[in-house]
Amino acid sequence: MADRSALTKKIFLAMVLGLLLGSFTHYLSLDDSNFIIQFGVNGIIDLGGQIFIVTLKLLVVPLVFVSLACGASNLSGGTSLGRIGFKTLGLYLFTTAAAITLALIVANLINPGLGMSLASDTIFVGKESPPLKQVFLEIFPSNPVKAMAEGNMLQVIVFAILVGVAISKSGEHGARLRDGLNDWNEVIMRLVLMLMSVAPLGVFCLMTTVFANMGFSGILDLAKYFSNVVLVLILHFVITYFLLLRILAGLSPLGFFRDFYPVMAYAFSTSSSSATLPITLETLEKKMGIKKEVASFTAPLGATINMDGTAIMQGVATVFIAQAYSVDIGLGGYMMVILTATMASIGTAGVPGVGLITLALVLQQVGLPVEGIALIIGVDRLLDMLRTAINVGGDATVAAIVAKSEGKLEY
Numbered sequence: 001m002a003d004r005s006a007l008t009k010k011i012f013l014a015m016v017l018g019l020l021l022g023s024f025t026h027y028l029s030l031d032d033s034n035f036i037i038q039f040g041v042n043g044i045i046d047l048g049g050q051i052f053i054v055t056l057k058l059l060v061v062p063l064v065f066v067s068l069a070c071g072a073s074n075l076s077g078g079t080s081l082g083r084i085g086f087k088t089l090g091l092y093l094f095t096t097a098a099a100i101t102l103a104l105i106v107a108n109l110i111n112p113g114l115g116m117s118l119a120s121d122t123i124f125v126g127k128e129s130p131p132l133k134q135v136f137l138e139i140f141p142s143n144p145v146k147a148m149a150e151g152n153m154l155q156v157i158v159f160a161i162l163v164g165v166a167i168s169k170s171g172e173h174g175a176r177l178r179d180g181l182n183d184w185n186e187v188i189m190r191l192v193l194m195l196m197s198v199a200p201l202g203v204f205c206l207m208t209t210v211f212a213n214m215g216f217s218g219i220l221d222l223a224k225y226f227s228n229v230v231l232v233l234i235l236h237f238v239i240t241y242f243l244l245l246r247i248l249a250g251l252s253p254l255g256f257f258r259d260f261y262p263v264m265a266y267a268f269s270t271s272s273s274s275a276t277l278p279i280t281l282e283t284l285e286k287k288m289g290i291k292k293e294v295a296s297f298t299a300p301l302g303a304t305i306n307m308d309g310t311a312i313m314q315g316v317a318t319v320f321i322a323q324a325y326s327v328d329i330g331l332g333g334y335m336m337v338i339l340t341a342t343m344a345s346i347g348t349a350g351v352p353g354v355g356l357i358t359l360a361l362v363l364q365q366v367g368l369p370v371e372g373i374a375l376i377i378g379v380d381r382l383l384d385m386l387r388t389a390i391n392v393g394g395d396a397t398v399a400a401i402v403a404k405s406e407g408k409l410e411y
């Protein structure tokens with residue numbers, strides 16, 4: 001595994017270098033038409049980062065379909081699939097609800113929005129949320145090709161499970177197909193590894209572009225809100241995840257995350273749980289010893305519906321906006337926030353910035369002005385990076401616990 005740890009070091013170095021170079025360029029306050037900005041940062045460096053993300057995304061649908069269909073076909077019967085599904089969903093909901101509760105408690109102690117000035121020149125237009133019935137209906141694909149083409153992960157997951165179960169019930173025909181899918185799985189995993197070997201470069205490009213274009217002045221204005229979100233992210237990480245890993249999986253949390261943190265670094269630099277998914281899956285299976293049957297189910301589902309970091313941002317943002325507008329939403333309001341933020345985090349796609357859009361849903365539920373989102377937009381880019389890393393860390397934690405409980409962890 002010497003290769004892996006060398007790669008990990010390189011990725012870390014690339015992150016730091018990108019951060020320094022990007023911040024330095026930003027500090028120079030060069031004009032957009034300046035050669036360094038036009039052809040360097042927003043030209044070739046941005047191109048490198050975009051190609052890296054696009055290639056990661058390219059692997060998501062084939063990888064999820066193949067590995068989940070394989071995984072489902074390898075499970076002995078419908079009951080174990082149902083059990084794994086039940087545990088996974090339960091844990092995802094639990095960790096998200098815990099995250100938002102923690103966010104509300106800490107935010108009420110810190111009071112990030114007290115004394116805020118409401119002046120903001122950014123207008124935020126909220127989106128109507130679809131009715132719940134529609135949300136459920138959309139989990140089921142009517143056309144698997146369309147679902148794949150659109151990258152609709154929940155639909156791809158449902159289709160892959162159905163195919164996997166049918167394979168396991170189709171005797172020798174199914175067996176042949178399973179062997180073929182297993183081969184495909186290995187080939188796609190190889191592709192992920194190939195991509196990982198150039199990851200330091202990709203990460204460097206992404207970090208440089210983001211930090212070159214992002215100012216830190218917004219963070220100073222919103223220091224209380226920003227540090228409140230960061231504090232809760234850290235608390236949730238070291239309290240909830242560490243305790244769960246220790247108690248429910250009997251693992252050393254520090255050791256676990258020492259091995260898993262490169263994936264969180266990808267999540268940080270891409271701000272996308274979805275784009276990170278190929279690397280999450282590869283790492284869970286090949287490095288963390290989680291069997292494919294469990295990893296291929298828990299990781300894609302987590303990247304789609306489990307967003308603890310996002311829920312934390314939404315909790316703190318709700319308190320912040322309520323205080324900024326001097327609205328008291330009361331205990332009932334907080335209960336509502338826990339419920340809707342958990343639902344909103346399920347509905348948040350694992351791509352950059354979506355958490356801010358689904359925040360509108362939470363605010364609407366408790367009667368807060370959606371325009372309040374404009375107050376926090378300025379610092380959301382960096383928070384998005386941080387919360388995405390936590391989102392992915394939460395997926396790994398639940399995957400390890402479920403795997404352990406099923407006797408499918410060899411870590």
Ligand code: ASP
Nearest residue numbers: 272273310350351354355
């Ligand atoms: N960027 C986050 C993710 O991909 C979602 C969000 O909070 O905006 O997990």
